[in-house]
Amino acid sequence: MEQKAYHLIIIGGGPAGLSAAVAAYDAGERSILILERDTRLGGILNQCIHNGFGLHTFQEELTGPEYAQRFIDQVKDRNIDYKLDTMVLSISKGEGNAKQVVAVNEADGLMQLTADALVLAMGCRERSRGALNIPGFRPAGIFSAGTAQRLVNIEGYLPGRRVVILGSGDIGLIMARRMTLEGAKVLVCAELMPYSGGLKRNIVQCLDDFDIPLKLSHTVVRIEGKERVEAVVIAEVGPDRKPIKGTEERYECDTLLLSVGLLPENELTIGLEADMSRVTNGPLVNESLETSIPGVFAAGNVLHVHDLVDYVSEEAHLAGESAAAYIASLEAGNGPVPHAGVLITFSGGVRYTVPATADVSRIEKWLKIRYRVGDVMTNRVVSLYLNGNRVLTKKRRVMAPGEMEELVLLKKQVEEYPVVESMEIRIEEDKA
Amino acid sequence: MKTVNLTCIGCPLGCQLEVMMEGEKILMVTGNTCQRGEAYARKEVTDPTRIMTSSVRVYGSVAGERMVPVKTASDIPKGKTMEVAASLRGVSVPCPVNIGDVVIRNVAGTGVDMIATKNVL
Numbered sequence: 055m056e057q058k059a060y061h062l063i064i065i066g067g068g069p070a071g072l073s074a075a076v077a078a079y080d081a082g083e084r085s086i087l088i089l090e091r092d093t094r095l096g097g098i099l100n101q102c103i104h105n106g107f108g109l110h111t112f113q114e115e116l117t118g119p120e121y122a123q124r125f126i127d128q129v130k131d132r133n134i135d136y137k138l139d140t141m142v143l144s145i146s147k148g149e150g151n152a153k154q155v156v157a158v159n160e161a162d163g164l165m166q167l168t169a170d171a172l173v174l175a176m177g178c179r180e181r182s183r184g185a186l187n188i189p190g191f192r193p194a195g196i197f198s199a200g201t202a203q204r205l206v207n208i209e210g211y212l213p214g215r216r217v218v219i220l221g222s223g224d225i226g227l228i229m230a231r232r233m234t235l236e237g238a239k240v241l242v243c244a245e246l247m248p249y250s251g252g253l254k255r256n257i258v259q260c261l262d263d264f265d266i267p268l269k270l271s272h273t274v275v276r277i278e279g280k281e282r283v284e285a286v287v288i289a290e291v292g293p294d295r296k297p298i299k300g301t302e303e304r305y306e307c308d309t310l311l312l313s314v315g316l317l318p319e320n321e322l323t324i325g326l327e328a329d330m331s332r333v334t335n336g337p338l339v340n341e342s343l344e345t346s347i348p349g350v351f352a353a354g355n356v357l358h359v360h361d362l363v364d365y366v367s368e369e370a371h372l373a374g375e376s377a378a379a380y381i382a383s384l385e386a387g388n389g390p391v392p393h394a395g396v397l398i399t400f401s402g403g404v405r406y407t408v409p410a411t412a413d414v415s416r417i418e419k420w421l422k423i424r425y426r427v428g429d430v431m432t433n434r435v436v437s438l439y440l441n442g443n444r445v446l447t448k449k450r451r452v453m454a455p456g457e458m459e460e461l462v463l464l465k466k467q468v469e470e471y472p473v474v475e476s477m478e479i480r481i482e483e484d485k486a
Numbered sequence: 487m488k489t490v491n492l493t494c495i496g497c498p499l500g501c502q503l504e505v506m507m508e509g510e511k512i513l514m515v516t517g518n519t520c521q522r523g524e525a526y527a528r529k530e531v532t533d534p535t536r537i538m539t540s541s542v543r544v545y546g547s548v549a550g551e552r553m554v555p556v557k558t559a560s561d562i563p564k565g566k567t568m569e570v571a572a573s574l575r576g577v578s579v580p581c582p583v584n585i586g587d588v589v590i591r592n593v594a595g596t597g598v599d600m601i602a603t604k605n606v607l
């Protein structure tokens with residue numbers, strides 16, 4: 055079995071992995087390996103051929119493949135090692151501070167790799183129909199929106215002609231437009247919740263532009279057809295999200311697309327026994343994006359599902375820098391620096407925060423706290439309290455579960471607090 | 487007089503805009519919370535444009551790729567979108583293709599080129 059040692063192994067060559075690699079390299083680290091399961095770098099961006107990527111990172115609107123290429127070029131310019139078509143089978147703690155990675159590909163066979171630090175950048179996958187409960191047969195013609203996206207954009211194959219979409223996640227909205235452009239008829243997009251989980255821009259430019267109705271508080275109650283989907287019946291749901299009798303509408307169609315959410319892909323992380331969040335299904339991380347296993351960092355959709363790739367790149371940049379700093383500390387003989395973080399607590403509708411804990415003494419310039427809310431809220435004030443003192447406030451006219459929020463705590467704002475015993479985010483009504 | 491209903495995409499607030507029009511003339515924009523909403527509404531009712539993206543077939547790819555993603559090099563009138571989409575069907579381009587290569591000149595008579603958005607070897 056091939057055995058090799060690196061300082062840093064990055065698992066996943068999508069936007070998060072690429073950005074982490076570049077950041078670690080630019081921080082001085084030279085022994086880096088990226089492991090990618092697919093035949094190309096770039097991850098899911100390869101099939102996201104629509105534009106709207108990169109406004110924050112490059113100040114221009116790029117398509118997914120163009121955005122990916124910018125980072126692929128940066129990786130190649132730096133001669134960072136990567137292996138494609140490579141499946142990581144397990145990661146585990148080795149001797150001392152070492153981490154073991156077992157991976158396999160056709161060229162190298164089974165590999166036993168060791169690293170001082172890991173960046174987890176495995177991304178996410180789609181919730182499947184199995185995660186839902188739709189009665190009826192299991193005919194052909196039911197696809198996740200992402201599968202349909204791959205079929206159309208990469209394989210060049212239109213999976214259906216008359217389409218119903220369940221769920222208004224961004225990929226579903228994007229595919230409503232994409233399939234329409236390819237000549238399919240998209241009849242309706244049904245969303246269980248009273249609000250869409252997708253970005254406003256996508257609702258306007260993917261549904262409204264093509265007169266595709268969005269039915270909020272609706273779900274699929276029946277799928278007809280034995281061999282192939284023949285019709286889909288949708289019905290309105292009440293506040294309990296149960297279908298209301300008598301509201302059923304039948305749509306003759308050959309295809310049902312599901313766009314019902316994404317799940318971080320964390321089998322490897324769980325195998326490593328890192329502490330996980332029940333809310334995000336990603337690992338719990340500190341301000342350096344380090345998991346509960348010292349030297350193992352995480353970024354991108356494996357950590358929490360993002361709506362904008364620009365934020366993935368930015369987050370992964372921090373993970374790459376943190377990994378390089380961790381390695382430098384080991385190299386200097388200092389060993390892992392002990393972490394003295396506090397749990398970030400929250401109230402008023404925050405569902406989770408990334409990071410989950412923070413050691414303010416480690417803040418370099420600022421600490422960016424990303425979070426999501428559980429419901430649509432208007433006219434709120436978001437505040438951050440250190441030791442019970444309000445140090446930061448931000449007015450938000452509207453917040454929605456589909457749009458990630460952030461708070462930025464500057465180093466100078468925490469300097470007054472040499473000892474931080476509590477950090478809390480509170481959302482309150484804006485009475486002004 | 488007619489009213490056009492729009493959703494502003496300027497920010498997550500997504501204001502519901504109402505544009506009152508007399509023929510081609512905009513009489514009033516309501517429902518916007520800030521100025522950006524009004525500017526957006528005026529553009530959308532007079533000259534709505536979009537970047538259009540799609541993918542077309544390739545042949546001779548040594549990487550085994552079947553498609554190359556493409557986009558209009560600049561905005562096209564929104565009303566031309568379906569025409570542009572239709573004119574891409576049946577198109578097949580030889581590899582290699584590089585980002586920025588013109589795949590179709592003056593697509594559907596819009597005066598705008600369709601360019602590749604991915605390197606396909």
Ligand code: SF4
Nearest residue numbers: 494496497500501523
């Ligand atoms: S009008 Fe202003 S506040 Fe309203 S959605 Fe547009 S940009 Fe946002």
